[in-house]
Amino acid sequence: MQILRGAAAALGATMAMAVLAVAALATAGLPVTWPFVATVLAAAFGGPATLTGSLDAGAMGAVLHGTVDIAPLALSAVGALIFSVTLQGHVGTPMPVYARRVLGAAAMLLIVLAAVVAAPDATMAVTVPAGPASASQDAQLVIRPDTGATLISGLLGFTVLTGGGALLTLLPHRRIAARAALTGLATPIAAGVAIAAVVATQRPSLAGVALLFGGNAAMLAGPSSITLGGPLADRLDPNYQLPDAAAGALAVPLILAAFVLATVPPGDGNRWQRAGRRALVAGAVLAVVFAALSLAGAGRLSLGLMVLILNAELLTVQLVPAIGWAALAGAAGGGLAGLLGSLMADMRRTGGGDRASHAAPAVGGR
Structure with a gap:
């Protein structure tokens, strides 16, 4: 089975x-x-x-x-x-x-x-x-x-x-680590869908390409380079750029991560110790996942024309990753999501405890 x-x-x-x-x-x-x-x-x-x-x-x-x-x-x-x-x-x-x-x-x-x-x-x-x-x-x-x-x-x-x-x-704190890792995998998906939705309203013919490679653009944002070259690249609209959804899409999974991490019950220690521990674990995991995704999203496309012994490049597309930037973004975003998720988990537990105490006042308690 x-x-x-x-x-x-x-x-x-x-x-x-x-x-x-x-x-x-x-x-x-x-x-x-x-x-x-x-x-x-x-x-x-x-x-x-x-x-x-x-x-x-x-x-x-x-x-x-x-x-x-x-x-x-x-x-x-x-x-x-x-x-x-x-x-x-x-x-x-x-x-x-x-x-x-x-x-x-x-x-x-x-x-x-x-x-x-x-x-x-x-x-x-x-x-x-x-x-x-x-x-x-x-x-x-x-x-x-x-x-x-x-x-x-x-x-x-x-x-x-x-x-x-x-x-x-x-790993210790494996429930937090697992949820953070899944959030990292969801990031390029959210980016691809968001960018494709925006591109569809501006350049409908490019929406399919944006759906496939919008995640690459989001994970390669920052100091990394996306360069085009060759005569075919010159025929593209030089004034058209990927929409700002590439950057905004990164925030969506991180916000969702805070709510997902909030479903993990609070652990030992006081509120801020738990929040710091959860932020550290989520930040470390997302740093690794984002760095791996940045590396996976890089690559190169080339198309050339050869006549006899003469060769000419018609189109080149180069995607160069910035692994350090991606790891930093993952650490910062994961740490913030872990911190907020921990605080929300504490609020849920406190609220649940208060409701329980009001609903059953006759029960002897702690």
Whole structure:
């Protein structure tokens, strides 16, 4: 039974990512077919893809080439969140039970990864510069995920999630740590949805891209860089920037974290000792999670055109993480959420105690 639960956790996480991928593809006006869905899933598992193609007749010997190695962080976080919650259940799960669940999840993950990498290549039409001024030409671009890298990245992510879940069962204050970790995973999801909602009102054609990569923009905010280059980048609207929702979306999960942490009963010590302890644990966990998400959200996309022996870069997108800034933001936000959550938990306990004393005055008490 536990093995089946583990398998269901892996399958459910993949299905959730697939549904979000379909929504993003449909919003972006791309084909909602299995090759495209599988390509997005491969990227969510952390696998890079190669880009190849050729121009129509008239551009003798011209071929397109490139790579894309940017994981859609919102998608990856959805899968990680659903997988972790379903697999773990609660932090008090005995280790033998948890190990059997991990075994079932590993078997299902291998099946899922095999289906993803075995999918046909995704093909799409693109328009690229083909001469001076505004001349352009249509081309067929083939997107082919890297089989080996996708398998390795998927298994590595699985190891990190299951290993982190096992570690949480051994840590002190594990209920607080677990809730803080889940809040961290929810952050790029909230950012992606918030940014996509705003972008949909300004640039509807970019809403699908924002849904996939809005979480990357939020986790790479601050002193990190998001740079564009090449002729295709020049054709984008230079005055359009991601909405301020990227920064505001970070505050939403942290506010929710305070209320989630408030559900954990107060521990020993006085009010401020409990608040400090909870702030320390939540801040430390969120610092680690945010730093990991910043690293996972980084990457590079490049697309070039080669004619005979001449090569020209058409588009480059570089996402450089600021791991230190992300860790600092996580520590500050987690610490504040832990502090407020602890104080709210004390208020709930005090209020509950007062109501109980008024409701049953005849009962001898402390």
